[in-house]
Amino acid sequence: MARKRQSNFSIALDELINGKDSSAEAPKAETPAATKAAPVAAPKAEPVAAPKPEPKPAPKPEPKPEPKPTPKPVVKAEPKKTTEEEIAAMETLINADTIINGSIVSKNALRVLGTVEGDVSTTSTMDVSGDITGKIVAKELNLASGTVEGNVNCVEHMTMDSSSMILGDIEAKELVLDGKVKGNVNVGGAVIIKSNSVVLGDINAATIQMEQGSTVCGKLSITSSEKKLDDSLFTRKKKKNA
16 A cells, blocks of 8 residues: 555656646546436427417408399481471571572472562462562562562462552452552452552452552452342332331
8 A cells, every 4th residue: 555655656746747747647537427417408488379360351242233224225206297387487588689580389488588580489478578570379478678570369468568569460368558559459358558558450358448648540349258249239128018
């Protein structure tokens, strides 16, 4: 034992002298397995509950498109036929700068401001302020500053103002005369002859009315459809014996 300690001492001294560390070369003592530190287990992380997704609102049902109304079949209306009254109400104008060479036949109302060289006929009314050379036939006739060289046949009423003139015969149902006439006048109803009238011809009518200042060079005949003008009207009735 003394030797062993001496040797250990010698070794230590030798190490001090030589600068060696005996501890470095000394074999490391093995740590018993029991003394080894057990590995520390990492703390278990508690599971974090994932946030629940918010429930999506149920999609609203899209409104069903309303059914388009079935288009009604287009029924083309038949063109309305123009009545005789509507045709008569339409007016045809012949303006003052117009000259017509030829006859005119119409169902419309006529307004003649220009010149017509030919017969003029209408089943409606006629207003004449121009010049007509030819025969006139109309339902109603109004002459205002117009001149007619030809016979006139008016179914209904006829008027002439003080500036109008007719060179021809007149036939009408009724006549109001205030112009100049060179021809015979035959009226089924009444004739009114105003103060500016000048008539060169015979006048035959149911009734005749003349204003002061009018001039008539011809025969005046007043006829009535209710009575026959014959000799029986002048037969003297015999008195009954008492």
